Amino acid sequence: MNGHHEDTHLLRYVLNKKELTELYVSAVLRVLAFSMIGIFVPLFLFKELGYSLNFVIYYYLIYSFAFLIFTPIGAKLTNKIGVKHVMLAGMPLYVVYFILLYLLRFNPSLFILVPLIYGAAEGIFWIAFHIDFSLFSEKKKRGKQLGRFYSFALLAGLVGPMIGGVLLTFSGFTVLFIIVSLLILSSAVPLLFTKDIKRNYKISWNFLTAGSFKDLVSYASLGAKIMVSIVFWPIFIFAILQLYVAMGSLFTFLGVIGLIVVNVTGRLSDVFDKRQLIRWFAWPNAFLWILFIFVRTKLELIIVSVFSSISGTGMSVPFNALAYNKSKGKVEYFVFREFGISIGRIIVLLFVLWTGNLASSFLVAALASLGYMLL
Incomplete structure (x- = not known):
């Protein structure tokens, strides 16, 4: 009886690991593209x-409302x-x-x-991604597994901004759009290696009561x-x-730091209390965002950006691990x-629209x- 239980546990572990690997690879290709x-x-x-600037804000307001609806x-x-079929449906939309x-x-x-299509693609992709990750990640190892995902994503994202900056400088947006589209389509391939299972979720539209x-x-x-x-x-x-190249290089440099953090x-x-970790990083990060208001030179920008990246990334991992734990696998959450x-x-977009x-x-x-x- 114990042997059967151990075999079942081992099978579940192997399947979960395969699902997570598939999810990692797909997400990494997508991160590289974006x-x-x-x-x-x-x-x-x-x-x-x-x-x-106002029209840029209108663009992202449309995107945000579309994301909310979809x-x-x-x-x-x-x-x-x-x-997986929902995640795959998002690829051609991108x-x-x-x-x-x-x-x-x-x-x-x-x-x-344009932003309406973008919001629709993001809305259906990310909800499916979060459901998939919550099902196949382990609660006790979720911080480590999230850290692994962030590491892979950051590793893929290290070269992305620099490549994008170089392509924009020498080839323009047309070539960049084509390459990004091909990468997004390729990110669908890993999702085809394991069978998609329809799970009988009880999804209520009254999702606002799912959390505090x-x-x-x-x-x-x-x-x-x-x-x-x-x-x-x-x-x-x-x-x-x-310069696009300089901007891409800065984001690549920040990505290296983020990977370590x-x-x-x-x-x-x-190991430690997740809320305590969030508190350790949140206060410095808040202070650094205020400092950005006074940044005027390239050196100031680099210094503040580095410490902002450290503190911002530092609180994101325990925050997201805590969010997955609180969800308890419920789709409504x-x-x-x-x-x-x-x-x-929407709030920050409207605020900047108001202040100008x-x-x-x-x-x-x-x-x-x-x-x-x-x-």
């Missing part, structure tokens, strides 16, 4: 296409067609997004459709920081560095989480860093 272009999209809109739809679809983004230069009427108000605020804080990091911070950095905090979050993230994105000052987003990011401690 690391090549992600930080440059706001600049494509702002610098290359000549949109004002997340519960993606959750419902995992019950109908399977988790390619369509990049094609339309390229065509936006020639057809401004696509302005609403404090949880909601903490996820809104995460969403606000994400939006500042992918929209306002890259524009701010480019204003100082003035992730490996350390991933292991620490399985992941929808609740993504809802909070979307709300945070890009640097005001750094104040929101500082407050958001402290919001991590509420989880």
